[in-house]
Amino acid sequence: MIEELLKILYPAHHGLASDNVRVDYKLKSGLVELSDAKACDECLQRRPERNGCNKINLIINTSATQIGVVDFEAYIKQFDNTVAEAKDKCDYIFVDGTAGHRKIAFCDLTCSKEKYVEPNDGLYKLGKRAKAMSQMEKSMECLMQNPLLKVFIVTFPEKVCLFGWRDYDVPENSTPKRGNALRNMQAFIKTPSSKSKTLSTQVKVLDHGFNFVQVKYPTVYQW
Numbered sequence: 001m002i003e004e005l006l007k008i009l010y011p012a013h014h015g016l017a018s019d020n021v022r023v024d025y026k027l028k029s030g031l032v033e034l035s036d037a038k039a040c041d042e043c044l045q046r047r048p049e050r051n052g053c054n055k056i057n058l059i060i061n062t063s064a065t066q067i068g069v070v071d072f073e074a075y076i077k078q079f080d081n082t083v084a085e086a087k088d089k090c091d092y093i094f095v096d097g098t099a100g101h102r103k104i105a106f107c108d109l110t111c112s113k114e115k116y117v118e119p120n121d122g123l124y125k126l127g128k129r130a131k132a133m134s135q136m137e138k139s140m141e142c143l144m145q146n147p148l149l150k151v152f153i154v155t156f157p158e159k160v161c162l163f164g165w166r167d168y169d170v171p172e173n174s175t176p177k178r179g180n181a182l183r184n185m186q187a188f189i190k191t192p193s194s195k196s197k198t199l200s201t202q203v204k205v206l207d208h209g210f211n212f213v214q215v216k217y218p219t220v221y222q223w
Contacts, residue, residue: 002068002095005149006075013146014084021078024071031220032060032069034164036091036109043111043168050168057109058164058215060094062223068095072106072139088138094162096223103158103223106139106210108132111166129163133212136161140210159210166217 003025011018033056040055060067070093076086092107110117110128119127144150153159215221 001097002070002093002152005152006070006143009146009149010143011079011084013149014079014082016079016082016084022075024074026069027066028069029062029064029066032062032067034058034060034069034092034107034109036111039109039111047168057111057166057217058107058162059218059220060223061220062096065096065098065101065223067223068097069093070095076139076142086138086142088135089142090132090136090139093139094223101158102156103160104153104156105160105162106136107162107164108135109164109166111168113169114167117165128165129214132163132165133161136163140208154208159208161210161212162221163212163214164217164221165214 003023006023007021008018011021035055035057037055040053040057044050044053071091072093073089073091076089079085090106090108092109094103094105094107096103110132112128116123117128119125119130140153144153213221
């Protein structure tokens with residue numbers, strides 16, 4: 001249903017034709033692996049030592065449940081330089097309309113040093129977590145301008161802002177090798193569980209009952 005709503009309602013709200021609007025929408029189940037392809041390509045250009053990275057930022061386990069996955073960044077980018085333009089946008093929207101488990105999630109991904117995810121005095125003073133949250137909120141707000149889209153979103157009993165991030169300082173394979181004490185110590189120091197206070201956190205956001213959930217790769221988000 002969200003595919004049809006995005007194709008028709010959002011452009012119509014801004015007085016635009018929907019004939020050429022595309023919605024990248026796929027049904028997925030089981031282990032769903034997601035990445036920010038553009039960010040990954042830019043990362044590999046700057047860090048050739050990471051050649052061979054699997055480019056995964058977030059893993060979702062839906063079990064047998066099918067969820068709809070919308071590439072929201074690609075969708076909203078179609079409206080650049082129009083009245084429907086949205087400069088800040090999240091990466092994905094997930095929709096689960098199954099009976100007894102109706103859920104919607106806006107998702108933003110990043111791959112970064114931990115010091116930039118947390119509030120800091122460097123490049124991102126509020127931290128990339130805050131930037132991701134802002135992009136998810138603004139994505140919701142741009143869709144909720146249309147009353148029918150707003151009703152569709154807010155009537156889901158479970159609503160989530162999902163921040164998936166990966167620390168690019170963590171080696172692709174952090175499994176210690178037998179007999180190599182130095183490598184064992186380096187692997188221990190760089191594993192996500194020892195670098196982060198928590199792998200996921202949940203707090204209330206917005207006025208519509210959304211929850212914010214942070215998941216650090218390779219932790220699997222249980223849908």
